Amino acid sequence: MEAPAAPHVQGEPMSSLQITVNSPEQMLELGRRLAKLLRAGDLVMLNGELGAGKTTLTRGLGEGLGVRGAVTSPTFVIARVHPSLVDGPPLVHVDAYRLGGGLDEMEDLDLDVSLPESVIVVEWGEGKVEDLTDDRLNVVIHRAVGDTTDEVRQVTVTGLGERWDSVELGVLSA
Numbered sequence: 001m002e003a004p005a006a007p008h009v010q011g012e013p014m015s016s017l018q019i020t021v022n023s024p025e026q027m028l029e030l031g032r033r034l035a036k037l038l039r040a041g042d043l044v045m046l047n048g049e050l051g052a053g054k055t056t057l058t059r060g061l062g063e064g065l066g067v068r069g070a071v072t073s074p075t076f077v078i079a080r081v082h083p084s085l086v087d088g089p090p091l092v093h094v095d096a097y098r099l100g101g102g103l104d105e106m107e108d109l110d111l112d113v114s115l116p117e118s119v120i121v122v123e124w125g126e127g128k129v130e131d132l133t134d135d136r137l138n139v140v141i142h143r144a145v146g147d148t149t150d151e152v153r154q155v156t157v158t159g160l161g162e163r164w165d166s167v168e169l170g171v172l173s174a
Contacts, residue, residue: 016158017169023151027053030155031060033172034139038065038119040089042163043133045125048141053153054123057139058093061121067091073123081118090118097124135161 021027038044038061046054055073062071066086073095082091092114114120122129130136142154157169 015164015167015169016156017172019155019157019173021053021153021155024053024056027056027153027155028060028063030172031057031062032064034137034157035061035064037167037169037171038089038137040117040119041133041135042119043129043136044119044121044139045129045136046121046123046139046141047126048153049143049145052141052143054141057141057155058091058121058123061119062091062093065089065091065119081114090114092118092120094120094122094129095124096122096128133161135163137164 019030021030034044034057044061046057048054055071059071062069062082065082065088066084067082067088067090068085069080069082071080071082071091071093078096079092079094082093084090120132138156138158138160140156140158142156144150144152157172159165159167159169
């Protein structure tokens with residue numbers, strides 16, 4: 001007999017999945033698969049070392065969402081908006097690497113205004129954008145550091161909040 005599920009505590013992880021990615025092409029494909037789960041109002045936080053594959057994953061999200069424009073790192077412009085070509089939500093791609101403060105410093109980007117109709121992806125967003133919404137997808141990409149040519153990445157995807165309670169993340173490892 002199965003034990004009853006523990007009650008959900010708001011803000012606590014409900015579902016988590018770890019995936020091994022062996023190449024940049026597989027990271028792109030993971031982004032395409034993840035895009036199928038996303039809808040307007042979703043916040044995706046990407047964290048990982050420099051060169052881990054955050055922008056490559058976002059490029060796959062852009063392809064999967066069918067947005068206009070090449071998805072490249074917005075490090076120096078901070079944010080880029082990619083409108084949908086297929087009547088879906090626009091992709092707002094933010095690189096918070098150079099931003100030191102929390103949501104206050106990011107206020108000029110109007111992410112709170114864009115969130116309801118967009119999919120917002122924030123690289124380096126930990127400690128900076130959590131206050132936008134209780135519902136978010138946290139993606140952490142681990143790679144070997146140092147002098148290595150190893151392309152293997154361990155990707156942990158965790159859904160937080162009610163929005164992700166009923167989403168089956170297992171489809172990402174298919």
